[in-house]
Amino acid sequence: PLAQGDADQARGVIRAAGEAMLSSRLAARIIKMPLKEGESFKKGDVLVEFDCERQAAESRAAKAQMQIQAKTVDTNEELDRFSSIGKNDLAISRSQYDKSKAELDALNAQLKDCRIIAPFQGRVVERVARNHEAVSVSQALLRVADTTQLELDMIVPSAWLQWLDEGSHFEFKVDETGQTVKGQVDRVNAAVDPVSKTIKIVGRFKPTHGQVLPGMSGSARFAQPRS
Structure with a gap:
């Protein structure tokens, strides 16, 4: 427990340090969306998978076309060594190969x-x-939160x-669970509110056994150093 000096308290609200609304980058049908609300995942897990059979077929066709263009370039370069082909024809075949390669790269990116x-x-x-829905480009699909590192927003007297200061320690008692967790100030806002004479600070702490969740609120207790 904090014991040094006089204790000062401030109300705070917990939020995830990282949160994202994931959206689609292509128009397609969802074939896999395995996680339900509240379920956990690891970095690198597949959260959404789309039906991309058409894009895969187009990629295979583009690869075959690029291979044809590559053989054409090889043949033309061999002919060029014997001065049996015009320089312009060789340049055109190389440009066609570059174009087919760029088209394949674009399809693979998709x-x-x-x-x-x-x-x-x-x-x-x-x-x-939901699964099996057809979605459009930029359509919102899934909102996720990074719960490995939580932040605490607080407004305190200036x-x-x-x-x-940054690094100051505090104990935070969660209203919803009664649990007390330890943390420290991560950032202090750059400006004081001149009307209320308050300033926003952000604290950080690691969640404990999943009992501390974004959206919970409570009171943070700071130990003011003795003068």
Whole structure:
């Protein structure tokens, strides 16, 4: 427990340090969306998978076309060594190869969008779409939160800046569970509200056994150093 000096308290609200609304980067049908709201995932897990059979077929066709163009370039370069082909024809065949390669690269980039991979470890907050639905480009699908590192937003009197700084320790009692967790100040806002004479600070602490969740509120207790 904090024991040094006089204790000062401030109300705070917990939020995830990282949160994202994942959206589709292509128009396709969802074939796999395995996680339900509240379920956990690891970084790199597949959160959404789309039906990309058409894109895969187009990629195979583009690869075959690129291989044909590559053989044409090889043949023309061999002919060029014997001065049996014009320089312009050789340049055109090389340009056609470059074009076919670029088209294949573009299709392969689309194939990467056929899966949405978890950008961090966390939990599903909200499912906006469902399995087997056809979605459009930029349509919201899934809201996820990084629950491995939580932040605590607090508004405190600006007079506390005489002793409070980044790294200051506190104990936070969660209203919903009665649990007390330890943390420390991570950031202090750059400006004081001149009307209320308050300033926003952000604290950090690691969640304990999943009992501390974004959206919970409570009281943070700071130990003011003795003068």
